[in-house]
Amino acid sequence: MSTPSALLIADLTGVAVFAASGASAAIVKRLDLFGVIFVGFVAALGGGIVRDVVIGAVPPLAFADWRYAITAAVASGATFWLHPQFSRLRWTVLLLDAAGLALITVTGTLKALDAGLPAVGACLAGMITGIGGGVGRDLLLGEIPVVLRREIYAVASLGGAVLVAVLVRFGIHDGLALVAPAVLIFGIRIVALLRSWSAPVPPETA
Structure with missing residues (x-):
């Protein structure tokens, strides 16, 4: 698999980014400093906690490794103080x-594969890792979770997780197994937002 240091850096980077995302969403809702940091913590680490429980890695890294909690708290706090610098907060979020x-999806999938889960289970665990924090964030803020709306979100996560499993299956364990799926997920998500792509919904009844 990928080197432990590369995986750790990617994981902590994802934690920081998701924490900033959660904190930004909490700022929009006018929460106080504690609320912003708490929502940022849930957004950053909620999915990883679920993944660790699924693969039997207890206690979860969010509690066992101080670097995760500190990274989430610092990123959330920094976002709280620096948010006036963001000119377009919605797009920042x-x-x-x-x-x-x-x-988070990529590192979650790689960790699930490392834990011995078969490819299908690892892809599902990776997707849960990616979307779990966002679901927790939205519920705390009184929003319908993005994953349950028409937007392309969970599908993008699952597609990246599948690419991770395919690359690993063909023996590609270097940085490509981290970068290519991450670029795929990010690209699908942004293009879907820009072009208003959405999943189908049932037709309205008469």
């Missing part, structure tokens, strides 16, 4: 969320 989705 969306871009950070897309980047976090990409990084």
